[in-house]
Amino acid sequence: MLVLSACGGSAEPPQAEPAQPARSTGPQAEQEPLTVPEVPDDLEERADEAAMADLAALAEKEAGRLPRAVRGPLEGSDISWPQCPRGQGIPERRTLGLPMPLDSARYVVMGLTNGPAFFPNPCLAEQVSWVRERGLLAGAYAVTSYPDPQTLAELGERGPYDTGGSGDAYARQRNVGYQQALFNITTMREAGLPAPMIWVDVEPVRDWEWSDDLAANAAVVEGARRGYEDKGYRIGIYSTAHLWAQAVGGLSLGVPEWRAAGPTSRAEALRRCGASYVVQGGPAAMGQWVEDDRDLNVTCPGTDEQVLGWFHRF
Known part of the structure; x- marks a missing residue:
């Protein structure tokens, strides 16, 4: 199985995370309690306020900016909780202090979550500042995950x-998927990241595994999509065809796709832009590969007119 690198569940870079005791999974085993998310009661109001402020500011700022295209392929990177200084984050996802993007990166897609949904990237604000100081294009992605029973009951x-x-x-x-989207919108606002588009990361999430019911899993993703779009954001999907089908079956959203190639090469990441690697019926947007403990990305051919719509330009 391809191991993704955008920091969801099985996405940790190889040989980077210290070994942790495995959780018992047998029928008689006693499960260690998972960290419980804290979701504010006024989440909808917070998300409304965040979206109205950020999207209005983006529209005003971008209105006078031309041209609306770049000459690609454009290379960039993605970062999230593994790039935070070591020892932060929830117990199930302690941060790793992995290297930040190369100087050659033109854009950086930043992860909003600390692994599963409802847990924010613990150093997102610092990462946003890092990107801002370098004048890079800034994007956002967020892991969508299946809720534990307590979260499902509460939300x-x-x-x-x-x-x-x-x-x-x-x-x-x-x-619950809808609430995940609202939570991530408020996380972006608090970190100073007004990205116009959010990539929805669908992959295995260790300890917060997808259920055996593909329709239930797909419902979480559909709810997340509606949450983002109701607040005015566009979405794309980050995954692979295999892992998407494994999680949500034949769900088809038809939105842009950021396709992972694993620890391979730029050439292989560009191959993922081809029709053979369609994930959920949408057009190819970016390909990703892993090299020297960094997640590297390249925009797909034919996307020059769309690229600037995926990012915020500081």
């Missing part, structure tokens, strides 16, 4: 989906 009734008589068996999962 399953909060959101736009009717859990009463609608006949939607997965309304609670959709509502």
Whole structure:
């Protein structure tokens, strides 16, 4: 199986994280309690305020900027909690102090989560400052994950989906996905990152594994998509065809795709732009590869007119 590198669950760079005791998984095993997320009661209001402020400022700032295209392929990087100084983060995802992007990077896509949903990247504000100081294009991605039973119980009734008589068996999962999006929007605002587009990372998330019900998993992703779009953001998908199908089956969103190639090469990442690597029915946007403990990216051919719409220009 391809191991992704955008910092979700199985995404940690190889040989970088210190060994940790494995969790027992047998039927009689006693499970260690997972860290419990704290989600504010006024999350919807916070997300509304964040989106209105940031998207309005972006629209005003970008209105007079021309041209709206770049000459690609354009190379960049992505970073998240593994690049934070060592020892931060939740116990299940302690940060690693991995290297920041190369000087040649033109853009940086920053992870909003510390692994699973509802846990913010502990040094996102510092990473945003790092990108701002260098005048780079700044993007955002966020891991979407299946809720633990407590989170499903607490947040399953909060959101736009009717859990009463609608006949939607997965309304609670959709509502939790919606809340994940709102949480990430507020995280961006607090860190000073007004990205116009958010890449939704769908991959295995260790300790917060996807359920065996693909339709339930797909409902979480669909809810997240609606949460972002309801607040005015565009979305793309980060995954591979295999891992997408493994998590959410045949769900098709038709949005731009950021496709992972693993520890290979720039040439192989560009190959991922081809029609053979379609993830969920959308156009190829970027290819990613891993080299020397860094996640490197390249924009796909034919995207020059779209690239600037994915990022904020400091």
